[in-house]
Amino acid sequence: xxxxxxxxxxWEEKELAASLARFPERRQHxxxxxxxxxxxxxxxxxIDERYCEDLGFPGRYPFTRGVQPTxxxxxLWTMRQYAGFSTARASxxxxxxxxDQGQTGLSIAFDLPTQIGYDSDDPMALGEVGKVGxxxxxxxxxxxxxxxxxxDKISTSMTINSPAxxxxxxxxxxxxxxxVAADRLRGTxxxxxxxxxxxxxxxxxxxxxxxxxITDIFRWCADHMPRFNTISISGYHIREAGSTxxxxxxxxxxxxxTYVQAALDAGLSLDTFARRLAFFFNAHSNLLEEVAKFRAAxxxxxxxxxxxxxxxxxxxxxxxxxxxTAGSTLTAQQVDNNIVRVTIQALAAVLGGTxxxxxxxxxxxxxxxxxxxxxTALRTQQIIAHESGVADTVDPLAGSWFIxxxxxxxxxxxxxxxxxxxxxxxxxxxxxxxxxxxxxxxxSYRYQQEVEQxxxxxxxxxxxxxxxxxxxxxxxxxxxxxxxxxQRLRQLKAQRDREQVAAALRDVEQAARSGTNLxxxxxxxxxxxxxxxxxxxxxxxxxGEYRD
Amino acid sequence: MDKRYRVLIGKPGLDGHDRGxxxxxxxxxxxxxxxxxxxxxxxxxxxxxxxxxEDVAAVGLSSMSGAHMRLFPAVxxxxxxxxxxxxxxxxxxxxxxxDIPALKNAGITAIFTPGTPIDTIIEAxxxxxRTHLGQQAR
Numbered sequence: 192x193x194x195x196x197x198x199x200x201x202w203e204e205k206e207l208a209a210s211l212a213r214f215p216e217r218r219q220h221x222x223x224x225x226x227x228x229x230x231x232x233x234x235x236x237x238i239d240e241r242y243c244e245d246l247g248f249p250g251r252y253p254f255t256r257g258v259q260p261t262x263x264x265x266x267l268w269t270m271r272q273y274a275g276f277s278t279a280r281a282s283x284x285x286x287x288x289x290x291d292q293g294q295t296g297l298s299i300a301f302d303l304p305t306q307i308g309y310d311s312d313d314p315m316a317l318g319e320v321g322k323v324g325x326x327x328x329x330x331x332x333x334x335x336x337x338x339x340x341x342x343d344k345i346s347t348s349m350t351i352n353s354p355a356x357x358x359x360x361x362x363x364x365x366x367x368x369x370x371v372a373a374d375r376l377r378g379t380x381x382x383x384x385x386x387x388x389x390x391x392x393x394x395x396x397x398x399x400x401x402x403x404x405i406t407d408i409f410r411w412c413a414d415h416m417p418r419f420n421t422i423s424i425s426g427y428h429i430r431e432a433g434s435t436x437x438x439x440x441x442x443x444x445x446x447x448x449t450y451v452q453a454a455l456d457a458g459l460s461l462d463t464f465a466r467r468l469a470f471f472f473n474a475h476s477n478l479l480e481e482v483a484k485f486r487a488a489x490x491x492x493x494x495x496x497x498x499x500x501x502x503x504x505x506x507x508x509x510x511x512x513x514x515x516t517a518g519s520t521l522t523a524q525q526v527d528n529n530i531v532r533v534t535i536q537a538l539a540a541v542l543g544g545t546x547x548x549x550x551x552x553x554x555x556x557x558x559x560x561x562x563x564x565x566x567t568a569l570r571t572q573q574i575i576a577h578e579s580g581v582a583d584t585v586d587p588l589a590g591s592w593f594i595x596x597x598x599x600x601x602x603x604x605x606x607x608x609x610x611x612x613x614x615x616x617x618x619x620x621x622x623x624x625x626x627x628x629x630x631x632x633x634x635s636y637r638y639q640q641e642v643e644q645x646x647x648x649x650x651x652x653x654x655x656x657x658x659x660x661x662x663x664x665x666x667x668x669x670x671x672x673x674x675x676x677x678q679r680l681r682q683l684k685a686q687r688d689r690e691q692v693a694a695a696l697r698d699v700e701q702a703a704r705s706g707t708n709l710x711x712x713x714x715x716x717x718x719x720x721x722x723x724x725x726x727x728x729x730x731x732x733x734x735g736e737y738r739d
Numbered sequence: 740m741d742k743r744y745r746v747l748i749g750k751p752g753l754d755g756h757d758r759g760x761x762x763x764x765x766x767x768x769x770x771x772x773x774x775x776x777x778x779x780x781x782x783x784x785x786x787x788x789x790x791x792x793e794d795v796a797a798v799g800l801s802s803m804s805g806a807h808m809r810l811f812p813a814v815x816x817x818x819x820x821x822x823x824x825x826x827x828x829x830x831x832x833x834x835x836x837x838d839i840p841a842l843k844n845a846g847i848t849a850i851f852t853p854g855t856p857i858d859t860i861i862e863a864x865x866x867x868x869r870t871h872l873g874q875q876a877r
Contacts, residue, residue, distance in 0.1 A: 303753035303804055318809030319753050392755015392779045432758050523853040556853050558835060632761055639762050643857050652854045665835050739778045
């Protein structure tokens with residue numbers, strides 16, 4: 192055998208050794224049934240310059256093969272089901288059920304009024320309270336939401352964007368009450384306002400003040416919550432809105448560039464915040480294209496951070512991501528087929544090296560999922576993790592000509608789109624002039640037309656249909672939930688110290704106007720039970736509102 | 740088509756999932772309709788006012804957040820208050836089959852659930868517009 196390549200030896204001695212010391216692998220030996228040993232990292236016979244430049248070693252720039260040297264041999268991805276509905280009490284029960292079933296992280300879904308900064312008793316909230324997630328008005332709701340869930344032991348992801356600071360403050364305040372200091376908290380806030388203007392739609396403020404809130408969070412967390420991901424830059428919703436895979440990568444990374452630039456402009460130093468940036472991608476049905484997409488996104492982000500921003504710390508160049516299977520691909524027809532779709536999509540995310548994963552439930556084209564279908568979705572991940580063998584070796588599809596060509600193509604297409612965005616004045620200009628939305632709309636329309644014309648087969652929808660009786664049990668939110676939540680909020684508001692509340696809101700307003708970091712005054716306001724709607728109301732007055 | 744029907748596609752409430760609404764709007768346009776799309780997060784009164792102001796022959800509503808039982812009937816009521824009681828309202832989105840009878844009782848002309856072919860939806864808009872304008876002529 193030839194002498195070991197010096198670059199391989201170097202990686203083994205540095206990244207690999209350090210990683211093994213920190214996280215021993217899950218097993219001494221990984222074997223196929225029958226006993227054949229599974230290699231940690233399969234490599235080409237000859238490691239050449241091109242290999243090192245484009246693929247390299249896992250846990251090392253450009254991270255094409257993954258962000259950890261041992262990937263899932265060290266630790267499986269976090270199985271994190273997005274959940275939340277109706278009241279804090281009902282959601283708390285679902286979370287404790289999921290944790291009992293072996294889920295390893297929480298992911299909180301908030302209802303639309305919460306996501307848009309309205310209290311449950313606001314006229315704008317009519318009909319929406321508790322529908323697509325849990326209603327949170329004040330710290331009192333948050334205390335119930337995390338009742339008997341030890342915040343020092345789990346990590347929590349919160350899908351909250353425009354009012355992210357308020358919910359983050361509530362999370363910190365609940366942890367304080369449990370005796371857990373902020374610096375021990377792990378988790379993620381989505382906090383990605385920019386994509387809301389082109390997909391998803393839960394914006395409140397115009398783009399510029401939104402960026403200021405985000406950089407205030409970056410700064411505060413750099414000092415107080417070093418283990419918390421301060422943003423999850425999301426392509427998921429861009430893809431759900433109908434974009435292509437390359438557009439998903441391009442517009443997500445373009446948003447990432449905008450956040451990095453905003454933070455640098457606000458005076459933060461790159462290595463204090465860049466390591467806490469996280470990403471969120473869609474895991475769609477085209478298995479091989481998706482695997483290539485995740486690898487391309489990782490490599491392109493590493494290159495952008497190094498070449499464009501001059502990052503030197505590898506942690507600042509590493510694209511860590513959460514993935515969710517594609518809700519928009521689920522069909523209301525023959526719902527059990529969705530389990531198969533989700534399996535393929537989840538497999539793509541794992542083969543693409545995700546850090547955490549949500550698998551959708553089979554009934555989501557009909558309603559929020561029932562407990563039984565959520566369990567099947569979680570079991571899908573557990574089967575991939577423990578039975579399929581794909582988690583036993585790092586980046587198993589590397590070196591496939593098709594996968595590598597596709598990885599290169601997606602990176603090149605995304606790079607070109609980012610160049611176009613830059614040339615047109617950056618993301619905010621492209622939100623305002625409609626460039627990004629129209630690109631997504633065009634792709635979405637083209638795809639849907641192909642489905643309508645039968646050029647693309649959707650099993651059970653435009654081919655292989657059957658007559659079905661509607662017998663799928665669906666989860667319904669009792670309309671009384673809204674009235675109860677409103678009642679609880681009014682009671683709480685009546686019991687508060689009015690002067691303390693007014694003073695706290697004045698402090699928020701003053702900080703918003705003066706430009707000092709908003710996090711401390713918002714934290715003080717939530718501690719004395721100022722509501723989300725009150726705090727966002729003050730910020731609406733100062734910052735104005737965005738309208739599409 | 741002998742007449743260019745004018746319709747409004749609206750997104751009431753807080754739901755921002757507008758991929759479906761935008762697709763319907765564009766497909767109706769391609770089929771010869773004149774389409775006003777309100778954009779997301781409109782109140783029921785804003786939708787009713789726009790429908791009256793634009794003198795549309797039908798209103799289409801989309802909701803994915805489960806708020807259809809409150810919002811769709813509220814648009815029908817808002818239209819009536821604004822003097823458009825006779826404008827037909829059609830709806831679509833993630834709507835369980837069991838909710839459909841109640842929505843029809845509340846005055847919604849037709850409900851489309853996921854997977855409905857676009858031609859069926861276009862035909863329903865055409866029929867609703869024809870009926871509405873026929874009634875007006877009388």
